[in-house]
Amino acid sequence: MIVYGIKNCNTVKSALDWLNKNKVEFEFHDYKKSGITATKLGEWCKQVGWESLVNKRGTTWRQLDEAAQKKVVNEKTAIALMIEKTSVIKRPLVEEKGRVLLLGFDEAEYKKVLK
Numbered sequence: 001m002i003v004y005g006i007k008n009c010n011t012v013k014s015a016l017d018w019l020n021k022n023k024v025e026f027e028f029h030d031y032k033k034s035g036i037t038a039t040k041l042g043e044w045c046k047q048v049g050w051e052s053l054v055n056k057r058g059t060t061w062r063q064l065d066e067a068a069q070k071k072v073v074n075e076k077t078a079i080a081l082m083i084e085k086t087s088v089i090k091r092p093l094v095e096e097k098g099r100v101l102l103l104g105f106d107e108a109e110y111k112k113v114l115k
Contacts, residue, residue, distance in 0.1 A: 001026045001101075004036070005092035015092045015105040024114050026094075031086035041079045044093065047100045050078035053090055060087040 003019065003026045005012035019026055029036075044053055054072060055061060061069065064085075072078050082089050094102040094114075101113055 001094060001096045002029050003027070003092050003094050004029045004031065004089075006030060006032050006087060009091055011105050012092045015094075015110070018105070018107060018110055019114075022110075022115070031089060031091075036083065036086060036089070038079050038083060041082055041089075042075070043098065044095075044100055045075045045079065048103060050075045052103060053082065053093075054078050055088055055090040058088065058090075060085055064088075 001024070003012075003015065005015070005028070007013075007028075007030050016028070041053070068081075072081055090103055092102075092105060093100060102109060
């Protein structure tokens with residue numbers, strides 16, 4: 001199982017704390033250090049939709065000017081933005097064997113899916 005995110009994100013920290021507390025084994029992939037490929041983002045888009053992956057409530061999205069926000073209209077433009085600004089990807093994303101299990105952190109969902 002791989003958890004994708006950014007180490008200093010509070011939501012990611014909460015998810016990692018929960019996983020560690022519940023002794024769930026995982027590998028952590030930090031977007032800031034390791035980046036993300038267009039291929040991987042494309043796989044996720046097919047599973048959960050690009051609209052779910054772009055975090056429009058986060059600081060990174062809100063700091064984009066209106067013109068940049070309006071350019072994100074489809075999977076291709078969303079992937080380009082997510083590669084350029086990895087902080088705009090909703091996190092954490094939990095993947096196992098190429099399948100997205102969880103997006104974001106909700107303790108009840110984590111209990112349901114991972115226990």
